[in-house]
Amino acid sequence: MIYTITLNPTIDRLLYLEEVLTKEKNNRLESVAYDLGGKGHHGSYAMSKLEVENQALGFCGTTNKRQLEKILEQKNINHDLVDVYGKPTRESYVIVEKGVSGSILITERGYEVSSYDKSLLVDKIEEKVKPEDTVLIAGSMPPGFEIKDLEQLITLLNKIGCFIACDLSGEALKAAVKAGVNFIKPNRFEILELANHGQSLLDTVKELTKTIDYVIVSQGGSGSLCGHGNEFYQISPPTIVVKNDTGAGDCFVGSFLASLTQKKSFVDSxxxxxxxxxxKVQHIDSTSFSVKDAQNLQKKVIVEKV
Structure with a gap:
């Protein structure tokens, strides 16, 4: 079983503009849609799409709980969330301009979680997670959830003995590396915070793989630099037309962990x-991708051993 933990979930409000976004002009909407937000939830969607058993854990505001649960149900995501009473789950605003590649993301900060909320999440984890499971902690931390809480969470998971994957940034990423995890996916900027002065990107990845099983550095449209054991690869994606890149990295993480669970090799994963x-980036929403399309695109992915 794979468990995803989304500490600061969001509901994506997708704003599709009739034209290109322009300052000092009335920018008219062509349509508005809602989709799933939060890195862990995006990961769960990918796993569910690939028919890999998983459950989404984390927090959920009660004032708009039905809206979030409706989206989770539509996406066929098994979930068991901790209610944060009297607070709304935050919204993210994804602006998609007509004829423009990519998207603009604006995100609310989120509600504050209490010590009681955090204790309920710990209780769920202690009850559910087994040594043979995988746990993905992904996304930002809400107000009230501090670095020491993350460290305690990772310590608990290490005590259980499960596989720990983290898609975090900033101080949270540093704390995860120090606490000991099995998988990280920093981007090309975040990896610099983990590098020694003057150290190259490849040398940084090699150093990190001494203590972390899987290190994947996202390089945007240029692909990723990946390390596992003594294997190091530069992965370049196929050339495609990007419609909405929101959630692309989360789709990668969910699909990668699903592939590992299915016993695929490192390179195949x-x-x-x-x-x-x-x-995913060829779809206009935040989550959708085609498994059949991915199987065809996989043949066009370039793998270079470094």
Whole structure:
């Protein structure tokens, strides 16, 4: 079983503009849609799409709980969330301009979680997670959830003995590396915070793989630099037309962990996850991708041993 933990979930409000966004002009909407937000939830969607058993854990505001649960149900995501009473789950605003590649993301900060809320999440984890499971902690931390809480969470998971994957940034990423995890996916900027002065990107990845099983550095449209044991690869995605890149990295993480669970090799897991991500960015929402399309795109992923 894979468990995803989304500490600061969001509901994506997708704003599709009639034209290109222009300052000092009335920018008219062509349509508005709602989709799933939060890195862990995006990961769960990819796993569910690939028919890998998983459950989404984390927090959920009660004032708009039905809206979030409706989206989770539509996406076929099994979930068991901790209610944060009297607070709304935050919204993210994804602006998609007509004829423009990519998207603009604006995100609310989120509600504050209490010590009681945090204790309920710990109780769920202690009850559910077994040594043979995988746990993905992904996304930002809400107000009230501090670095020491993250450290305690990772310590608990290490005590259980499960596989720990983290898609975090900033101080949270540093704390995860120090606490000991099995998987990280920093981007090309975040990896610099983990590098020694003057150290190259490849040398940084090699150093990190001494203590972390899987290190994947996202390089945007240029692909990713990946390390596992003594294997190091530069992965380049196929050339495609990008409609909405929101959630692409989360799709990669969910697909990669699903592939590992299915006992695929490191390279096969990387190329398939890259292909799933490439399929995702061709869709206009935050989560959708085509498994069939990904299987075809996987043949076009370039793998270079470094």
């Amino acid at each position: 990387l190329t398939f996850a890259t292909a799933c991500s490439a399929s």
